[in-house]
Amino acid sequence: MKRIVKKIAVTTLILSTGLLGACKDGQQAQAPRAAGPMEVNVLTVTSRPTQLTIELPGRTAAYRVAEVRPQVSGIIKKRLFTEGSEVKAGELLYQIDPATYQAVLASAEAALARNEAQEYSSRLKAARYANLVKTKAVSEQEQIDAEASWKQAQAEVAAAKAEVQRARINFEYTKVTAPIGGRIGKTLVSEGALVTAQQVTALASIQQLDPLYVDVSQSSNELLHLKRKLAATQAEENSQLKTAVRVVLDDNSLYKEVGMLKFSDPSVDLSTGTVTIRAIIGNPHQDLLPGMFVRARLTSEQPQDAILIPQASIVRNNRGEAMVMLVNDKSTVEARLIATGQNIGDKIMVSKGLTDGEQLIVSGLQKIKPGVAVKVATEQPEVTTAQPGPEKETAPAEQKTPAKVN
Numbered sequence: 001m002k003r004i005v006k007k008i009a010v011t012t013l014i015l016s017t018g019l020l021g022a023c024k025d026g027q028q029a030q031a032p033r034a035a036g037p038m039e040v041n042v043l044t045v046t047s048r049p050t051q052l053t054i055e056l057p058g059r060t061a062a063y064r065v066a067e068v069r070p071q072v073s074g075i076i077k078k079r080l081f082t083e084g085s086e087v088k089a090g091e092l093l094y095q096i097d098p099a100t101y102q103a104v105l106a107s108a109e110a111a112l113a114r115n116e117a118q119e120y121s122s123r124l125k126a127a128r129y130a131n132l133v134k135t136k137a138v139s140e141q142e143q144i145d146a147e148a149s150w151k152q153a154q155a156e157v158a159a160a161k162a163e164v165q166r167a168r169i170n171f172e173y174t175k176v177t178a179p180i181g182g183r184i185g186k187t188l189v190s191e192g193a194l195v196t197a198q199q200v201t202a203l204a205s206i207q208q209l210d211p212l213y214v215d216v217s218q219s220s221n222e223l224l225h226l227k228r229k230l231a232a233t234q235a236e237e238n239s240q241l242k243t244a245v246r247v248v249l250d251d252n253s254l255y256k257e258v259g260m261l262k263f264s265d266p267s268v269d270l271s272t273g274t275v276t277i278r279a280i281i282g283n284p285h286q287d288l289l290p291g292m293f294v295r296a297r298l299t300s301e302q303p304q305d306a307i308l309i310p311q312a313s314i315v316r317n318n319r320g321e322a323m324v325m326l327v328n329d330k331s332t333v334e335a336r337l338i339a340t341g342q343n344i345g346d347k348i349m350v351s352k353g354l355t356d357g358e359q360l361i362v363s364g365l366q367k368i369k370p371g372v373a374v375k376v377a378t379e380q381p382e383v384t385t386a387q388p389g390p391e392k393e394t395a396p397a398e399q400k401t402p403a404k405v406n
Contacts, residue, residue, distance in 0.1 A: 038367060039377040042327055042359040043310070049303035050344065055248065055295050058216035062209060062290040063280070066180045067202035068093060070195040071173040072101065083186045087178045087206060094176035094203060096195065101174055105167035112160035119153035126150040182208035183286070207290060212283040214247060214259065214296050217274040245279040247288070248295040257282040261298060307354050308347040313362045314340070327359040327374060335370040 074096035081093050129146040132138040178184070184206045189195060195203070247255035259281025268275050279296060281288075288294075314322050321337055328334045338353030354360070359376065361368070368374060 037331070037373040037375040038364070040327070040361050040368065040374045041363040042376050043313070043362045045307055045309070045354050045358045045360050046356055047305040047307045050306040050308065050349070051299050051303050052306070052349075053342065053344070054298045056216045056218065056298065058214045058279075058294055058296045060288050060290055060292045060294060061213040061215055062182075062207035063211050063213060064180050064182065064208040066178075066182075066206045068176060068178070068184075068204045068206065069199060069202050070094075070096065070176055071197055072096060072170050073196045074098075074100070074174060074194075076189055076191055076193045076195060079187060079189075079191060081184055081187075081204075083184065083204075085184060087181060087184050089178055089181045091178045092175055093178055093184070094189075096174040096176065098171055098174040101167070101171040105164070105171045108160070108164040108167040112157070112164050115153065115156040115160040119150070119157045122146070122150035122153040176203065178206055180206055180208055182206045209286045209289070210283045211259075211280050212288050212290070214245065214279040214281060214294060216277050216279070216296050217272070218277060219274050244299045245281060246297040246299070247281060248297055250293075254297075255281070255288070255294075257284075306341075307350045307356075308344060309350055309354070309360060310362055311343070311346060311348050313360055313365070314338075314348065315365060324354070325361040325365055325368060325370075327361060327376060331373055331375065333361070333368050333370050333372045333374055 076094055077097050078095040079093070080095065081087055081091070087093070126143075126146040126149070129138055129143040133140055133143040184204055187204045188201060189203050243261040245259040245261050247257075247259070249255060259279045261277060261279045263278040265276040265278075309324070313324055315325070317323055317337075322340050323335055323337050326334045326336055336353055339351045341349035341351045343349075361374075
């Protein structure tokens with residue numbers, strides 16, 4: 001009986017000791033709940049001068065295009081260029097048979113010589129009659145007729161000179177030359193072909209490829225927005241955009257030459273409702289060819305004040321709207337809807353919803369919610385740069401402690 005009572009007393013002592021230990025553990029487990037507001041890293045919102053960029057699809061076009069056509073009719077005797085080669089302005093391309101035009105020129109020159117001889121005789125006769133009429137050797141009517149004959153001879157000489165000039169021009173037109181310098185394409189005629197003056201079909205075409213045009217089509221509303229966005233700080237007298245342009249190729253690489261946006265069509269295309277804006281860009285090595293589809297990256301000439309925030313600081317609500325978390329003047333979290341613009345590197349531009357001086361939460365967004373009290377953590381660059389070292393050293397120690405306990 002005494003043994004049973006003794007066992008009951010020992011059991012009661014063990015249970016009371018366990019309960020006391022559990023109470024202490026519970027107090028220790030509940031101790032962290034009394035911690036203060038959560039610390040968050042913030043970024044003070046400030047607007048800074050930023051050069052805005054817009055990327056638009058476009059197509060390249062030759063700077064100048066000239067179609068080579070004959071000015072006189074005849075047979076092509078020679079073709080004096082290589083297809084696809086570079087030609088200079090005035091370079092001989094085709095030679096039309098000049099025989100008939102040379103004969104016409106010779107006939108016009110002979111007619112001019114005959115008329116000049118007639119004019120010489122009429123001039124001498126008019127001068128002689130002018131002296132004789134003073135002595136009454138000839139009548140005044142005869143003197144007037146001599147003067148008229150001389151003037152008629154002068155007119156015939158002038159007409160003969162014009163005919164010579166016309167014949168010489170036609171003779172020169174038998175040499176078909178390049179109207180501009182550039183790269184010539186394939187020929188549509190060969191030696192022995194009959195061509196006619198002012199024919200519809202061109203003999204060949206020449207395109208000047210340096211510099212080159214980049215044509216971009218934009219709707220009229222988008223063009224107005226583009227002008228406000230890129231030239232908000234400029235006072236353009238002619239309302240033309242003065243913006244740097246970079247060409248982005250199909251492989252997303254940037255073309256090394258930088259162009260300039262200089263022209264916008266003064267009217268809207270009634271069928272499409274778009275306006276063509278044109279950029280000009282250098283093409284010294286002719287890497288770009290007319291008709292290529294490219295993307296034109298437009299950069300504003302004057303920097304504009306804009307608010308840029310890290311993309312990681314933006315969250316989305318249930319409706320997909322962009323919003324950010326701010327620390328208000330009461331040190332609590334405030335959710336704010338914003339309107340975002342273009343991406344610039346790892347940042348995104350905010351066009352509406354933020355003002356200078358506000359504190360934007362940039363980390364720990366998954367641990368906070370609107371209305372929660374937070375504390376702004378002080379950032380010290382000297383300390384943060386040295387933190388990775390100790391973290392790597394303490395991590396193994398924390399792993400070894402549970403291993404010993406187990």
